Amino acid sequence: MSTLPLVGHLIDGKVTTTGDRAQDVFNPATGKAEKRVLLAPKATVEEAIASAQAAFPAWRNTPPLKRARVMSNLKVLLEQHADELCQLITAEHGKVLSDALGELQRGIENVEYASYAPELLKGEHSKNVGPAIDSWSEFQALGVTAGITPFNFPAMVPLWMWPMAVACGNTFVLKPSERDPSSTLRVAELALEAGLPPGVLNVVNGDKEAVDTLLTDPRVKAVSFVGSTPIAEYIYSEGCKHGKRVQALGGAKNHAVVMPDADVPNAVSALMGAAFGSCGERCMAIPLVVAVGDGTAEAVIEGLKAEMAKMTVGSGFDAKSDMGPLVTKPHFEKVKGYVDQGVAEGATLLVDGRGVKVAGHEDGYFLGPCLFDNVKPGMKIYQEEIFGPVLGVVRVKTLQEAMDLIDAHEYGNGTCIFTRDGEAARYFTDNILVGMVGVNVPLPVPVAYHSFGGWKRSLFGDLHAYGPDAVRFYTKRKTITQRWPSAGVREGAVFAFPSSR
Numbered sequence: 001m002s003t004l005p006l007v008g009h010l011i012d013g014k015v016t017t018t019g020d021r022a023q024d025v026f027n028p029a030t031g032k033a034e035k036r037v038l039l040a041p042k043a044t045v046e047e048a049i050a051s052a053q054a055a056f057p058a059w060r061n062t063p064p065l066k067r068a069r070v071m072s073n074l075k076v077l078l079e080q081h082a083d084e085l086c087q088l089i090t091a092e093h094g095k096v097l098s099d100a101l102g103e104l105q106r107g108i109e110n111v112e113y114a115s116y117a118p119e120l121l122k123g124e125h126s127k128n129v130g131p132a133i134d135s136w137s138e139f140q141a142l143g144v145t146a147g148i149t150p151f152n153f154p155a156m157v158p159l160w161m162w163p164m165a166v167a168c169g170n171t172f173v174l175k176p177s178e179r180d181p182s183s184t185l186r187v188a189e190l191a192l193e194a195g196l197p198p199g200v201l202n203v204v205n206g207d208k209e210a211v212d213t214l215l216t217d218p219r220v221k222a223v224s225f226v227g228s229t230p231i232a233e234y235i236y237s238e239g240c241k242h243g244k245r246v247q248a249l250g251g252a253k254n255h256a257v258v259m260p261d262a263d264v265p266n267a268v269s270a271l272m273g274a275a276f277g278s279c280g281e282r283c284m285a286i287p288l289v290v291a292v293g294d295g296t297a298e299a300v301i302e303g304l305k306a307e308m309a310k311m312t313v314g315s316g317f318d319a320k321s322d323m324g325p326l327v328t329k330p331h332f333e334k335v336k337g338y339v340d341q342g343v344a345e346g347a348t349l350l351v352d353g354r355g356v357k358v359a360g361h362e363d364g365y366f367l368g369p370c371l372f373d374n375v376k377p378g379m380k381i382y383q384e385e386i387f388g389p390v391l392g393v394v395r396v397k398t399l400q401e402a403m404d405l406i407d408a409h410e411y412g413n414g415t416c417i418f419t420r421d422g423e424a425a426r427y428f429t430d431n432i433l434v435g436m437v438g439v440n441v442p443l444p445v446p447v448a449y450h451s452f453g454g455w456k457r458s459l460f461g462d463l464h465a466y467g468p469d470a471v472r473f474y475t476k477r478k479t480i481t482q483r484w485p486s487a488g489v490r491e492g493a494v495f496a497f498p499s500s501r
Contacts (some may be wrong), residue, residue: 007037007181009044009205010188012051013198019044023178026112028094028325029315031363035092035180040206045173045213048202052144052171053219055199060141060169064118067167071115073194074163078108081190085183089155090316092180094324094365095278097316100155107159110466117167120471125267133483139475141169142221142245146214148235150227151327152281152355152387154184160452164470166200170222170430174203175214179327181205215239222374222474223239224465225249228385229411229457236460244245247461249453251385252283252413255394256288257402257428257444258300262418268303268439270418271391273424274442276323277310278371280335280389284414284436284443287386288375290394290402297395301373302352304391306349314358325365326388328383332365335388339370342381342392348373353389377405385411399424413454416442433458 004050007025008017014254017038023329024033034219040048059067062307078085086100095103123138147161154176162172176184204210214220216240225235229250239246256274258267276285289296316324322394325333336354343349353368367389375382375392396402406415416429425439435454446467453464463469 002036004033004036005206007035007185009038009040009048010185010201010203011044011048012202013192015189018025025092025179026328027091028327029317029358029361029364031329031365035182037178037205038459039178039488040210042213045175045204045206045210046171046217047308048204049214049217049219051142051199051202052173054353056141056143056171056198059166059171059197059200062169064121064167064169065171068115068117070191070195071111071117071163071167074191074196074429075108077190077194078104078111078187078389081186084376085155085186088183088186089180090324091343092182093151093154093327094316095281096321096324097319099278100316103153103156106445106448107156110156110159111163112465113448114163114167117164117471120468121168121475129481132482132485133481135479135481137477137479139168139471140478142243142474142476143170144173144219145222145224145474146173146175146220147171147224148175148211148214149184149225150225152278152283154180155187157226158184158187160226160466160470162201164466165224165474166196168378168471168474170474171200172202173214173220174201175206175210176203178205178207185467187394189414204482211235212238216242217246218242220244222246223248224473226465228248233457238251245473247463247465249283249465250458250460251411252285252454252458253288253383253385253409253411254284254286254414254416255288255290255402255406255409256286256415257399257406257417257419258292258296259399259417259419259421260293260296261420263420263440264299265304267418268300268307268474270306270440271300272307272311273336275391279323279326279367281327281387281445284445285387286442288382288392288394290396290405292399292402294395297331297373297393301371301393304371305351308322308371311369313353313356313366313368315361315364321371323389325361326367327365329365331387332367335367335386335390338381338384338386338388340391342372342375345379345381347375347379347381377408383409399428403428403432407432411454412456414438414444415456416440416444435464
């Protein structure tokens with residue numbers, strides 16, 4: 001029997017560690033299992049749903065301002081426990097501590113936005129829509145809602161979902177990634193400390209069995225998801241089939257267009273962080289540079305090679321590290337396989353990170369930064385989401401050719417353009433078929449009071465994540481039309497349809 005610490009579930013305000021199935025949670029820097037996480041069977045997930053269902057009536061009727069105050073308290077607690085949470089993220093995901101802190105901060109901003117919910121939940125009122133008839137609309141909570149979140153942002157992405165969901169009066173069942181569950185669970189514990197009643201937020205760790213239970217249980221009214229496109233499509237189709245409201249954010253292949261007039265050193269500096277931050281494990285990472293003109297390509301490549309040579313790969317806990325390991329050994333092998341494939345397909349491998357070794361961490365899942373030139377549409381390294389530190393340069397002759405490539409790709413999550421030409425930037429932002437666009441900004445992730453979402457096969461569903469769209473996703477509009485006739489004293493029966501004409 002394993003003596004490793006066990007990561008359990010949070011159900012009805014209590015952490016439970018009973019269950020038969022579990023799997024190892026690895027430290028990717030060492031390659032060693034340091035914890036085990038329980039995998040919830042259907043019955044455990046149903047227990048969490050039942051807890052959320054029981055908590056819903058009282059929470060729905062809690063004044064929005066009181067619900068918002070819990071979010072304000074949580075914001076303070078997250079800031080106070082930031083170091084602890086970042087340690088948990090880095091130990092299980094591998095990203096450097098500064099990157100973990102950046103992730104947490106973006107999550108905190110979403111909690112802060114959720115504390116504005118009373119303002120966002122206000123409806124509309126119209127007096128005298130007919131003779132002595134008033135009408136108004138209001139936004140009501142759905143009931144039990146659920147979130148299924150990815151490994152790459154174990155703190156931030158859950159905070160995209162459940163804070164606004166519960167601030168709107170719903171209860172929530174969260175199924176985080178089983179690869180790095182500890183920070184997610186700890187945030188949920190802090191939410192209880194902030195004043196969230198038991199049952200309003202439940203966390204169940206698990207695999208496909210847990211996911212399918214959430215998708216099919218009729219008590220769950222809405223499901224939010226972030227992950228790969230094949231899974232997003234499955235979540236969307238299954239959830240909709242069972243009558244649920246679904247937003248499912250999928251994969252990406254984000255192109256950065258570099259124009260001949262661009263500030264190349266600035267572009268190179270920005271691309272380094274966008275391509276290799278978090279070891280490339282971001283749906284908003286830049287894995288492709290589309291250089292307009294051979295001169296632009298050569299200048300960008302020269303700058304990238306010089307910066308990549310300075311990069312330090314190592315444990316996320318080492319302050320000298322610019323980039324940590326990949327999250328698991330299978331993922332490491334998959335990304336390395338893409339580099340092998342790129343060479344086999346004829347792309348020019350200019351910087352090869354496959355042989356990197358980190359002293360004292362020989363069993364870690366380390367892959368150094370990789371740079372390809374002459375990447376072409378149709379190659380696997382062009383078409384597919386690699387989710388690792390692999391950057392490819394595509395050469396084109398014109399901006400329109402670059403835009404045609406981007407528009408032809410199945411994904412439309414994010415893109416950016418580096419230029420000094422305002423007209424080119426305006427044309428690009430206006431016409432590109434992508435949901436999030438940056439101008440001299442490599443990672444155009446919207447702030448908490450806007451909404452995050454891609455186009456095409458990067459998002460299934462009608463509403464984007466967090467921000468104003470979250471309020472609409474986690475509520476349904478009800479319109480009331482009201483008339484108070486006299487008690488038969490001043491008027492008799494009315495058979496005509498009331499009208500303002």
